[in-house]
Amino acid sequence: MNFITRFAPSPTGPLHLGHAYSAFLAHDMATARGGQFLLRIEDIDQSRSRPEWETAIYDDLHWLGLNWPSPVLRQSERGEAYTDALNQLWAWGLLYPCTCSRRDIETAASAPQEGAPIHGPDGLIYPGTCRPQTPDTTLPYPKNSALRLDISRALAAVAQNPLHFTETGAGSDGEHGAIHIPGTDLLTTVGDVVLLRRDMGTSYHLSVVLDDAAQRITHVVRGQDLFEATQIHVLLQHLLDLPTPVYHHHRLIRDAAGKRLAKRDDARAISKFRAEGATPADIRAMVGLRATLAPSSLQ
Secondary structure, eight states, X not given: OOOEEEEOOOSSSOOBHHHHHHHHHHHHHHHHTTOEEEEEEOOOOTTTOOHXXXXXXXXXXXXXXXXXXXXXXXXXXXXXXXXXXXXXXXHTTOEEEEOOOHHHHHHHHTSOOTTOOSEETTEEOXXXXXXXXXXXXXXXXXXXXXXXXXHHHHHXXXXXXXXXXXXXXXXXXXXXXXXXXXXXXHHHHTOSOEXXXXXXXXXXXXXXXXXXXXXXXXXXXXXXXXXXXHHHHHHHXXXXXXXXXXXXXXXXXXXXXXXXXXXXXXXXXXXXXXXXXXXXHHHHHXXXXXXXXXXXXXX
């Protein structure tokens, strides 16, 4: 089996040390196993994506010593694939339009059932305000509202196929190995996630699943902050008859106060260290990686 990893940044700001760690790890894992490392530009958010940041991504990664085949997959060029998947899910009665504002959802979520979680991997857990009892698929889906996945109906559609994935890294609570996803968890801790945002024509959850399949990614390497979202992605893979990769969630790079790095934290930007005379080996050391990694050390 081919071993294919990817690094998928968004061109919305400078890459920082956390990005360097994830890119190094994905690259090193593929190299150590004679596989392939791919780059993907996740630019579905056209309101925030900038060409200069995309150019900076290429410059920083090349400077770090990473290489990948061309052409690079760019999400802004994948609209037809996302629309096809949405049409399919709509025709199956698994999507419904939602016109709730963020404030509407916050208000409804402010009085949850006792003991019920308020937030999930997609933000505030949607209370189901717009969810229809019977979906109407006789017309095309509306383009002027968000589309949500009816989790209950989706689970019923894949009831014969237990949801699970293999974790070779560690989840937020140390989860490792075979991870089973109970349907009840998706109902109570995830809710009806958005698969189409009005200003994007897709969503992160839908696009990442379709793009991983299109690039034939066998091993997804990403931060632990996305571990909980994996259950959404596995469900979509089952619904759309797509392969489920092996997942490797890694530790997050944090600042001295223990806070996860963000793009607005320019003090940790790769370009800043580069301008100050740091070398790629220095960046590796900063994120806790040796210059040459054996497969057993890739965590």
